Amino acid sequence: RAQSGRQQQVFTDTSSLNTVAGKRPQVKGRGGVIMAGIVTGALLTLLGTFVLSCFQQRSVVDDMLVSTQPLPALVTTATAENHLTELTASRPLILEKYRQKLETILAQSPVESMRAGFEMVSLLEDIYPGNTVTRAWYKQVEQLSSQGTVPGYEQAKEKLQLLMDELLNNERQHRTVTISYLKSAIYDIQRCLSETEPLSYQLTSIEQSLRKGQQPSRADLQKVDDQLKGIQARYLQALQTLKSTHIPDSYQDENK
Known part of the structure; x- marks a missing residue:
């Protein structure tokens, strides 16, 4: 009976070991699946980042190019006359929008x-x-x-001021100037004014x-x-x- 008990105990212990050993392949399999998921997620993240980066770059380029486009042209009178019914129905909206735009134009520098x-x-x-x-x-x-x-205009102002100062100074000192001198000074001033109007x-x-x-x-x-x-x-x-x-x-x- 003692020997039978020992055999039963050994059998029980061996069964326990076999059970643990049998689970090891399953653990390894699950670990491989987890690693594969992590790698796949990382690759998808990198791919998404790359695609987003390309999209953002295209958006910046588009914004740069859009800023060079001319303003929309006004509707011609001929076109408007062909759609008077639609324009009449939208009269309040159009007048208000144009009023806002015109005020903006006047307010701008x-x-x-x-x-x-x-x-x-x-x-x-x-x-x-x-x-x-x-x-x-x-x-x-x-x-x-x-x-x-207008440099000529500025020079003319300076010459005119100099002439006035000289005449005032001569008047204080009771000195006279000749008509030919005045004609020459005035001609010089006129020449400067004619250079740039x-x-x-x-x-x-x-x-x-x-x-x-x-x-x-x-x-x-x-x-x-x-x-x-x-x-x-x-x-x-x-x-x-x-x-x-x-x-x-x-x-x-x-x-x-």
């Missing part, structure tokens, strides 16, 4: 379009340093800025021609257009210089 140009070339220079587009832009702006000046004077001349039924020349109109752009360029550069210095908050609020 006259240099808003040129400001957008400066922002675009600044962005290009940050992304593509030394690119030819940026260099060409600044060269054209510099040329326009020079056309927005102020923009307002050019516009006045064009308006007078139109009232007389005369068409201004294309060269005169182009001259005014170039000077307007030049003044805008100079004004915007002055604003940028002003913003780079300390500006009171109240002044900044007024110019927003």
